[in-house]
Amino acid sequence: MAVVAWIGLGNMGGPMTANMVKAGHTVKGFDLSPNALAAAGAHGVEAAASIAAAVQGADVVFTMLPKGDHVRSVYFGEAGILANAATATLLIDSSTIDIDSAQAVHDAAAAAGFRFVDAPVSGGMSGATAGTLTFMIGGESGAVADASGFIEPMSANIIPTGGATTGQAAKICNNLMLFINLASTSEGAVLADRLGLDKQVFWDIASVSSGDSWALRTWYPVAGVVPTSAANNDFAPTFTAELANKDIGLAIAAARSTDTPLEIGEHVQQLFQRLIDGGQGAKDCSMIVSLVDGSLQTGEAAPGPNAAASNQATPGPAASNA
Template structure:
């Protein structure tokens, strides 16, 4: 597997494609925004003008798209991946989408002799840049093994978690944990500031104990400075929490704290902050506390 067709060169997809180039893959990229395609070309990749051109000669196809309808359109559409990929290609979808959409794509791919994996990622923009993403993979074990070199180029923790759709289910749980943790970190910062505590020192000691987390480590400093440049946009997390709620209801599982976190993220989007990083939950906590 030497040629990779990569569709979706945004905040996450762009760095992932660049890391594949660095690892020696022949990467052909497509994105709706031409600037992203040009950037990949400057980094040693090749530019494609359509999905069909990106995947036609590929041994591996990767998509990194915003939502389930985008994946359905790009993977299953008349000019999409399955309509243009050669037989035996390995198709890896790294988007975060509904588990049932991932299963549908896998079923249709199998009918056309294409091996499909749902492989959503976690780690944010910095993780993508560093090639240190956590990747949760659903699909056949044989396809997972065949994709190992690709995953090694973009991820640090790569785990096969089960059949088709399982990767998306695990990613939904990931987004549930991240949203809840971000909200509690935001509440803690507002609480500490209200008491006049040295918040930098406080977060440092908290991160060294049981309360420590990747959220505190990666997001804490930016939250203290009120810097919310998106590593992961709030509007996308809002979409992901909708997936969590639907999947939980389908399974008959109650997620009371998750429901509250989901409503708070929805409120942040509704007030016009959907384009900010999801750590901007801090703004909402400040407003609710009368400290904005």
């Protein structure tokens, strides 16, 4: 069994580390949030007082953080991973971040003699808890193969994506499709209701027809239809509107850098921005349905596709992931 260092013990990192402990690994975790540390400790994670303490003697280091700035801050600098881990340690970043930040860490890690892979995940908090996440892993083939061995207790699918940053590219494109699907699902659900269709009958039809999607089956934004829907719990977050806005903003930024028009994606980003402007950024992203059914009035969507960046908090050295 391995010694695992884990930086970022929030809504995803917490349950992921619990599965690593269940698999028999020793996990040393660090997070700026005392509550996150305590919650992870209840599942057998050893609390570390610093990044340096967490990575000491580790075979592998995982990072799971909200934004590229956070990832840069925990890897770089005198208190960071690259300055304190042994070069034999495999480095795995499972955050969802911008391509430039992922490339910067790949480059810095290689220059310092480390092996590093970008390995973002899909499956959300439920998948993190169940150990059924999909990992998309970009990097040198040998490092990807070794990372896959460590990842196994947390995953249902491990998919090598190619060279450096291709894991992030896969995740960004996947999330773009997810949020567009969520918006279309919200519109279809509200329209079906107003045309007199029973909510369960319509879902039963759509889920076996051409309107089917992961968003419909898992995040259907109408209470009393899908057990995993946040609509059943007043839209308590499984994935916040702020994080959705951040992620779709990553896709828009990547699209602009490659001259790729994302007309639908940009419109969906504006919907998430309207939720945030209406004070609902901490609610579940499926609350986007409130902009369709009229239960949330937020006015016109003034911010453009770059609004996600303007709403990012000032990064700390190891903020909790969402």
